[in-house]
Amino acid sequence: MSGLHQILVWIGEITGIIVVFGSCFALTTIAERKILGRMQNRFGPNRVGPWGLLQPLADGLKMITKEDIVPFSADKTLHFLAPLVLTVPIWLAFAVLPFGRNMSAIDLDAGILFFFAIGSASELAVFMAGWSSQNKYSLVGAMRAIAQMISYEVPLVLSTVPVLMLAGSLSLNDIVAAQGTHTYLGLACWNVFTPWGLAGFLLFLIAATAESNRSPFDLPEGESEIIAGFLTEYSGFKYALFFLGEYLGLFAMTGMAVTLFLGGWHAPFSWLEWVPSWLWFGVKFGALIFLFIWVRATLPRLRLDQLLNFSWRFLVPLCLINLLVAAVWFWTRGWNSVPALLIRWLLGAAFIVLPWHWLGQALRGPLPPPRKYTYAE
Numbered sequence: 001m002s003g004l005h006q007i008l009v010w011i012g013e014i015t016g017i018i019v020v021f022g023s024c025f026a027l028t029t030i031a032e033r034k035i036l037g038r039m040q041n042r043f044g045p046n047r048v049g050p051w052g053l054l055q056p057l058a059d060g061l062k063m064i065t066k067e068d069i070v071p072f073s074a075d076k077t078l079h080f081l082a083p084l085v086l087t088v089p090i091w092l093a094f095a096v097l098p099f100g101r102n103m104s105a106i107d108l109d110a111g112i113l114f115f116f117a118i119g120s121a122s123e124l125a126v127f128m129a130g131w132s133s134q135n136k137y138s139l140v141g142a143m144r145a146i147a148q149m150i151s152y153e154v155p156l157v158l159s160t161v162p163v164l165m166l167a168g169s170l171s172l173n174d175i176v177a178a179q180g181t182h183t184y185l186g187l188a189c190w191n192v193f194t195p196w197g198l199a200g201f202l203l204f205l206i207a208a209t210a211e212s213n214r215s216p217f218d219l220p221e222g223e224s225e226i227i228a229g230f231l232t233e234y235s236g237f238k239y240a241l242f243f244l245g246e247y248l249g250l251f252a253m254t255g256m257a258v259t260l261f262l263g264g265w266h267a268p269f270s271w272l273e274w275v276p277s278w279l280w281f282g283v284k285f286g287a288l289i290f291l292f293i294w295v296r297a298t299l300p301r302l303r304l305d306q307l308l309n310f311s312w313r314f315l316v317p318l319c320l321i322n323l324l325v326a327a328v329w330f331w332t333r334g335w336n337s338v339p340a341l342l343i344r345w346l347l348g349a350a351f352i353v354l355p356w357h358w359l360g361q362a363l364r365g366p367l368p369p370p371r372k373y374t375y376a377e
Contacts, residue, residue, distance in 0.1 A: 141229025
């Protein structure tokens with residue numbers, strides 16, 4: 001009976017994850033288009049249903065009913081498996097995220113290692129999609145996407161190392177528990193309230209934006225350059241699976257950012273702990289999703305050389321410097337008075353801001369000479 005009970009629990013957890021984040025996918029697509037329309041002074045979806053709220057349903061029906069066109073020379077097996085290889089592992093990544101008090105499907109001792117190991121399957125799926133299509137645009141788009149994803153996985157993982165160092169564990173539940181204590185005026189000890197945590201949080205968000213192919217790092221699909229990148233030969237429901245996988249990856253990265261830096265399901269103040277823990281996680285999750293949408297509506301797309309230089313010459317060195325800042329913060333953990341805490345903050349900020357300025361200047365390089373235009377007479 002205990003075995004049957006455990007199976008039923010697993011089925012319930014799997015169903016809950018699929019229903020919740022599947023619903024988040026539908027709600028985020030309509031919310032993003034509405035918000036982008038408002039920010040860019042244009043109409044968003046407003047035809048299907050009241051205020052356009054049934055637009056996700058219409059999009060889903062359109063994708064299901066569209067013809068699935070596969071190129072004659074394509075590798076049919078790999079072409080079919082690529083969207084599945086991209087989407088299925090992302091569902092598994094949600095299993096280790098703690099969405100509330102005692103609300104993680106699996107509590108692994110190396111949960112964060114499992115999360116990033118599962119996420120690495122996306123590179124394989126992208127290469128499968130580009131190679132199997134037998135299309136030069138698809139292959140070029142796949143190689144560009146893989147170069148971007150590998151380049152930004154390095155700072156993504158490095159930005160989490162200070163959290164693991166200070167928490168002393170690879171378990172995501174232990175990391176959340178380490179941020180559950182409260183200090184002055186009942187304020188929670190979230191990692192983002194430290195200099196190394198704030199820097200790591202910003203670095204993680206930038207790298208997660210690139211990993212999720214979000215603007216301004218949406219080069220893999222570069223419509224104006226290589227049609228649709230590795231998705232050029234996909235249509236119908238297979239294309240919808242890639243679209244779903246991109247949003248699920250964004251949700252997974254957002255949940256990880258909340259867990260590592262924003263206290264997970266903990267309240268910001270001790271006197272707010274009566275609020276359900278899953279609700280706090282949802283509020284933080286929604287705020288970061290809105291931030292990603294805001295960035296998409298604001299920043300233009302980068303060039304590929306700018307994207308790679310930004311990762312290897314700016315983000316990676318800053319992530320390594322942030323490890324030193326976390327070590328200094330740990331060595332000065334006995335400085336608990338208000339003046340000593342201020343000194344710790346200033347010291348950590350100096351270690352980050354000065355290299356940030358220097359690396360930014362080096363990344364910009366010398367200004368190019370003024371252009372000379374020659375006109376035909």
